[in-house]
């Protein structure tokens with residue numbers, strides 16, 4: 001199947017000479033959820049803005065549904081819903097009108113049944129006659145999504161959908177995204193929260209300094225780059241590592257009270273049994289044992305050299 005979005009050798013140099021994108025290649029399949037991670041100024045918003053036709057590329061090409069975003073702007077824009085970071089609604093308008101107007105602005109003919117479905121899906125139906133200013137922050141964000149869905153886009157861009165919202169609201173938003181995916185909408189979201197990408201994305205792209213460092217299925221990424229740690233709580237603390245453990249990637253922690261073996265991939269995992277055998281042979285006893293997998297956050301820090 002042809003990808004719904006195809007980005008080829010995309011570059012963007014702003015008027016002041018700043019290179020915000022340096023040759024980005026990316027294909028996005030219909031129905032997937034892609035999370036774009038990157039520190040401030042990485043180029044995420046620039047990339048989204050070009051795909052949405054709001055910023056002109058300096059070089060390369062973007063196809064949406066097979067159409068060029070510059071030449072066939074109308075067709076491509078109609079396929080995309082964009083939920084920006086800032087809340088942009090009239091505070092004295094009702095929820096119903098806000099969402100209905102948005103459909104009209106995008107040139108679609110009235111369809112109250114569709115608006116009703118969208119509002120119900122986003123748990124906004126009870127609030128349809130309330131004014132925007134009467135809503136909580138989380139509800140306002142959901143109205144922003146409803147506005148984007150009002151004209152039935154096949155692709156939805158969410159620019160930092162949960163920036164600054166509390167944990168409960170964040171979880172609620174993730175459920176909304178999951179429901180949208182079940183309806184077949186392709187979703188691209190930018191986020192600073194690694195946990196968010198870990199929770200809801202199928203694939204993760206990491207952008208830094210205008211370059212897409214990698215884009216990979218989340219599970220494959222965790223498998224490939226993720227490290228594991230085996231931790232043994234020792235019965236008797238050790239002052240130093242015995243020579244017999246010299247060939248293993250082990251270290252002492254907690255003033256010699258714990259032994260940590262860091263490993264990556266199946267081969268190193270296979271050495272756990274030998275390591276435990278060596279410990280037994282040395283008379284080193286432990287009272288507890290646990291393993292921990294490095295998170296996407298650890299992987300990100302390693303790639304980008306800083307936190308998201």
Ligand SMILES: Nc1ncnc2c1ncn2[C@@H]1O[C@H](COP(=O)(O)OP(=O)(O)OP(=O)(O)O)[C@@H](O)[C@H]1O
Nearest residue numbers: 014016018020038039040041042043044045046047
């Ligand atoms: N109109 C502009 N003129 C000049 N430079 C710009 C312009 N817009 C963005 N930039 C620069 O391009 C770089 C990428 O910006 P962009 O907004 O795409 O980053 P981002 O990854 O979305 O960051 P954030 O996470 O902070 O939103 C930044 O260094 C920014 O200062």
